[in-house]
Every structure is written in C-alpha cells, then in structure tokens.
Amino acid sequence: MKDFTLNSNAPKGDLHTKWEDYKKTLSGLSPEEANKYKIIIVGTGLAGASAAATLAEKGFNIHAFSYHESPRRAHSIAAQGGINAAKNYKKDGDSVMRLFYDTIKGGDFRSREDNVYRLAELSVNIIDQCVAQGVPFAREYGGLLDNRSFGGVQVSRTFYARGQTGQQLLLGAYSALSRQTNKGKVTFYPRHDMLDIVKIDGKAKGIVTRNLLSGKVEAHSADVVILATGGYSNVYYLSTNAMASNITANWRAHKKGALFANPSFTQIHPTCIPVKNEFQSKLTLMSESLRNDGRVWVPKKKNDQRKAIEIPEEERDYYLERIYPAFGNLVPRDVASRRAKEVCDNGQGVGNTGVAVYLDFKRAIEEKGEQYIKEKYGNLFDMYQNITDENPYKTPMKIYPAVHYTMGGLWVDYNLMTTIPGLFSIGESNFSDHGANRLGASALMQGLADGYFVAPHTVMNYLANEAPAESNSTDKKEFIAAVKETKEDIKKIMSVKGSMVVDEVHRELGKIVWDKVGMARNKEGLISAITNIPKIKKDFWNNVSIPGTDKDMNQELEKALRLKDFIELAELMAHDALDRNESCGAHFREEYQTKENEAERNDIEYKYVAAWEYNASGKPKLYKEDLKYKNVKLKTRSYK
C-alpha cells in the first residue's frame, strides 16, 4: 500500500456542537431509496444488533451474521455492572463535559477528543432508547430510575439492572432486531463464521462465511460491511470472555488492508477467581465493588504454606494499603492488577498455584456484621463458593487479575469507517473511545452509542454517495477467489493431522502473551515474544489435529480457524507494545516507571494512536495518528 497520512476526518468546529452540526451536513436516503441497498453486519451483540435494528428502520436491507444460534447469546450478555450516562439525575454535578473528561483521563490521554465527546453526549439518548424498549432498569421507590457510582469517579451516573445490565440491554437490542426480522428487513444467518472480507475496486463489498452446521463456505455480497465482532481477550487463552469470542473477522479485514490500532492496549481486571489447574477453560470476574469492604493481602514470608487463618496479623502484607495510603484497596484496576502480579512474582502468592492474593472480609464482617456483607455481596459470595467450594465468610477469597476487555481494535475515523472504504467497525471491535484504559460501565455505552446513534448516520451518508449494486455480485472474480482461498485454508488445516489438540497450542500461545504482553511488559520480554510466537505458529501448522470432516458441525475446526488468527495477532501486539516506549493506562512498560513504580507517560513522543498495516513478511508498518488535546489539559494520574 502507498504511504498516506491518517486523518480522523473529524469535522472542525466547537467540540460541544460538532456532532449535531456534522449530522446536518450528512446525506440522507428516503426509505424507498434505502430499500435498494443491502448491508452486511457481522456480529449481533449490543453494537451489531442495535445497528441492524436502526438501519433496518431506515429502510435498508440487513443481512446479519453470527456464529451463535441466536443474537441473544452474544457476549455483551455477560456484562454485569452497568451503563454510564450523563443524565445528572442525582444532581451531583454530572454533565456531558464531566463524563467526557473522566473518560479521556481514564484512558490516560490516549483517545480522540472528538469521539469521546460524542460518546458522552449520546449517553443520555441511550438511556431514553432503552427505557422506551422496556429495559427493566433498577428504580427508586418513587418510580424514577436509580443510579449507582462506579469505578473511582465521583458522581453517580451508572444505570443498572441488578448484576445483569448487559443481559437486559442486549435483550432490548435483540427485541428491536427481532421486530425488523418480523418485518422482513433483517435476515439473520445463525451459526455462520465470517472467514474473509471481499473488496471490489478497493471497497468492501462482501464477506465469505462458513456455515457451522453444514461446513459450506459461501460468499455474500452487499453495498457496505459493518463489523461488530467484539474484542480479542481470548488471545491470552484464559480470559473472562466467552469461549468463542475471537479476532478472525477483524484480522481478515486487517490482512485485506484495514489498519489495526493500539493492539497492545488490553485491560486486566484485578478481581477474578484465579486459575485453579491446567484444565481451566475460562475465568470468572468478581465485581470490583468487593474492594469496598475487602482487604487485599499476601504473607510477608515467601512460599508460606500455612493456611490464611494460621498467619498472624504481623506476618501479613496489606500491600495496597501500605503503598497507597490514600486510596488503599480502592486504587484503579490497572494499579491493583500490577501490584498483585508483583507480589506473586516475588514468591508471596497464595493457594496451590502461588498465583493468587487474598481478598479478606474478616474486618468488615467483625465491624459491620455478616448480615451487612450478605446483603451487599450475597450473590457474589454464593457464586464464589459455587466455583471454588470455599466459604468466603470464613476464609478469605483468593483472587487474581484476568484479561477481560481490549481497548485496541480496527482503526476507524470519526465516521467509524476503517481504512477500507465501505468497511465500518463498531463497539469493542474498533479502537475508538477508551484510549489506553477503559472505565467501568463504559463498554455498554460505547456499543450502543455506535450502533443506535452513530453508524446509522455515517453509514447512510456513505451509501448516499454510492450507487447500489445492481444484483448479487458473488459471481465476480474477487468473490470466487476469496471463497477458493478460504476453502484452501480449511483444507490445509484439516490435512495437518498432527498430535496436538487445538487447546494445547492455544494454551502455549496464551502463556507467552500473558507472560510477555500481559500486565507488565519490558523490551527483553517483548523481543522474546516476537521470537517465540512464530514457533507456536509452526507448531500449529505442523502439529495440530482436527478430527472428523469439515462438512458438518466440527467444533475443533472452528477453534483452529480462530486460533490461527490469534497467533498472528499476538505477534502484532508484541510489536505494538515494543514500539511504545512509555507506560500509559493498561500498557505498563517496566523500563518506564517512576521511583514509586508508577506509570511514566511520555506525551512528547508517544501521544499518538499506533495504527498498524499488515505485511505478509512479518514486519508490520506503523502509521501514527497524532492526538490533539484542545479541550483538556494533559495530567499525571496519582493515587497516593
């Protein structure tokens, strides 16, 4: 590809009125005109389902694809805590400007001002939309919507539906989608994996899918393609993501020319149930709210084999309280996670694996009573006991950080379009709004803002300037070639017939990515990752074993097709982390820290979005989008 300058395409003008003013300049289509166009949407979680429903309402014909049997199974469903919105119902001084600032600062000044402001602005419309659909948010006794505070911000702006906010929001978007299915405006393709993107004259015009039941590889054409395919936490093998969450759709787009932004920005949540043994298939998150009453500690002595209750007070290290007297156990996610790793690396970890720390409720139970704790955290304690078979009222919980969200993703401009014209990316799948660290309760907000309120306008504008395809164009040579290539890939994997199961290779990959591109990174480790990941790739292509045939449901083949792309992504993550010689948000480079072991940002050299271009020879090319801050002042975060 030729060199070019990355342009966010954000309109000029006042930050506060920019989006509204911009919308007026966008071209529209009447429902009759829109009816001539076909849109492919891949992924039907919050972002995909909301975009599908809204674009269908505008008259477009939607073809929505998912590897699930139903849109309601998407991983958005597992989000617990809530969704932020600057409604200021609590009259605690919240505003769009404040939510905007919190999000920019939370992202450690590595996100785009224009996008983040628009997100904050649209947050209020999302709540109106969801309530109108019948989403049963928590309410006060007076019948008005309730809010709670979340993740370190000083206002109450989080709307919630018990610990199942993601579920209720997704069911809302799914119901809007179902309504359009009923009207014939949405065709849903269940159990279809997208395996490639097809470009004609440089523009995205379709996809290649594999039917997971019949194994059939097929081409589908459209006038525009929207990827709403989520994040890639599963590159680490173990994460809190659902088992099938993967990078394949985005990676295929990347290989066809879409730049991938900030791939190494991955968020690690500090309070998860630790890995118990080698058979562990996934990790479970325990709400961050537990740190309000739980105290984090490890034994002072290394390799201490005693039970928690046998360790006297004076032999315990309440390290967060010791290092951060002001914030104590309530430091932000990235800080809490990093410190847990540090003590475990130092041999002070607990449990049979030595990779866990205690979260102790003893003092809170003594001071406030067991009943208080039960009322506040009862369901979490039950869940913990169900999984670990230990009673957290009697013995401290064991926790350890786990990967659960990826800020990086496909690079998109202000219109949420990737560097491939006609290919859009929305929700967690793009990189756009969270910078180097996402605040709690902001993922649901972004998915729905993109799907309900941004993409429908910008996609329509794109199509209004594009003639509709005359008919199904899957007989064109580009489609035929892409189908052929996909079939060859599948054939190649099926024919390896080695001795390793897919999970074994994935576990190996996960170990490298977690150790070297996880919570703390350094130059030496990243170089070793770049050297070792190609060995895993070799292992995969020489040793993987897929049973059965590719002509029916074959869950091992599905996993293998995803893993091959995770392996390539992992290498790019290491390149990205190596390029960024600074620490910011979730990206902690050990060489760049203060004397007190805090992140040391370098705004002079690294105040940019790192957008990578794929290169088959293995040396990705970096494009930089310089970030400009006109409305906020760059600051250093401190929690001492």
Added chain:
Amino acid sequence: MNINLKIWRQASGKKEGKLHDYRLENVDPNISFLEMLDILNNKLTKEKKDPVAFDHDCREGICGSCGFMINGRPHGPQKATTVCQLHMRSFKDEDDILLEPFRAHSFGVIKDLSVDRQAFDRIISSAGYVSVDTGDTKEANQINVDKKNADEAFLSAACIGCGACVAACKNSSAMLFTSAKISHLALLPQGERERAERVNKMVATMDAEGFGSCTNTGACSAECPKEIGQINIARLNQEYISSTLSGFLKKKNDSL
C-alpha cells in the same frame, strides 16, 4: 474420582443416534462439568475419534447456550444452576452419568448434545418487543414505573432462553419461556399499547412451532436455572383471556 459416562451420540438430525460409554479416571472434583467434557473431547481427539458436540459459550450461566439432560434433568442435579456452573464435586466417585440432548419436537437435534432452539427466536420476533424506532423516544424519567412492577418485570426478563423449561415439560410446552417475555412487557407501561396483539401473536407462533400445551405441573419452573416463576404462566393466561374478550367485544361493537 472416576466416572462412567453414557453419552447420546448422533451425527446429525437425519441420522439415528445411540448411547456410548466413556470412562474418565482421576477427574478433579473441582473442575466444572463442561471442563470435564473438554477433557473427554481432548482425549477423543487425540485418539482420532469424533469429540462430543455441545453448545456453550459464556460459561458464567448467562448466555443460555449450554444445556442438556444429565441423569434425566435439564442442566443436572443442582438447583438454579446452568450446566456450565455445575462442578464435578456434585457427583460421587464411580457415578454413572447419563447425558442426552434436550428432547422436544420443536428442538431438533443438530449433533450429539446440541439442539436447534431457533423456535424461541421466532416466538420473540412474532411480537416480543415494544414497537419503538431508534430516537423516537421521550426523556427516560418521564416514564414512571412503580418499583414493584419494575422489579417483577426484571425477574421475568431474566430468562436466558436456554430451553430447560421445554425439556423438563412432559408436553414440551414453551409456556414458561413465552410467558416470561409477555409478563416482562405487560408489567411495564411501555408494553401497554401492544398488549393484546402481543399475547395473541406470540401464543399463535408458539402453537405453530409445535410446542405442547401447558398442564400446570410446574416442572418447567422447578428446573429453570434462573428460577422463572410459574406466576408468569398465570399472567399469560390472564393476558390471553382479556385480549380475547376485548377482541370479542370489539367485534360485537363493530358489527352493531
């Protein structure tokens, strides 16, 4: 612990299936039930045999993907628990464990323990929504909802659509599933306008999909991993009767 598995193997809905025996030794009681199946599948794959197909995804009990019969009960022996949240410590050394797919006329077997539950999606898309376009809304707090109703609506909306209710029912009725959605929306002012139409269409679709009738045995609710209550079925019946009655009265008025 050692366990003896008897698993329904069926290559596809068109082929006949039968039970196969598998023995697993030294199973760690602390692993989850699905992790036990992962181990079995890795073993089968290494032996170049076809692994057991089953649906699963979030493994946190919320996506509704997983679900099959364990010793005759949907999601197994533990109350209010999906298969993915069940652990091997719920079983004893040398236990015989029988795994079968959910059996219902409307849930065809896809492969082994995986079934097709898209009939549920068709019930929802027939009318399980509030007809409101994006942006065509008022300020959220202008819609006041009594807290009690909001909480009740939430309990109904907590259904994960796994299909255990249908599998538990001797008539393979989908009344609990359908009534949960109808209750959720009937309890809220937002659902008021389309109330009659909704219950009629959803019940008609449920019948057309071939689900059986409800005889109020309560097996559905007893086996529901999210403890969706039978009161939802009572609400559906109430909605249905009042909509039929109002339809009848309207017709009568129109003909006068």
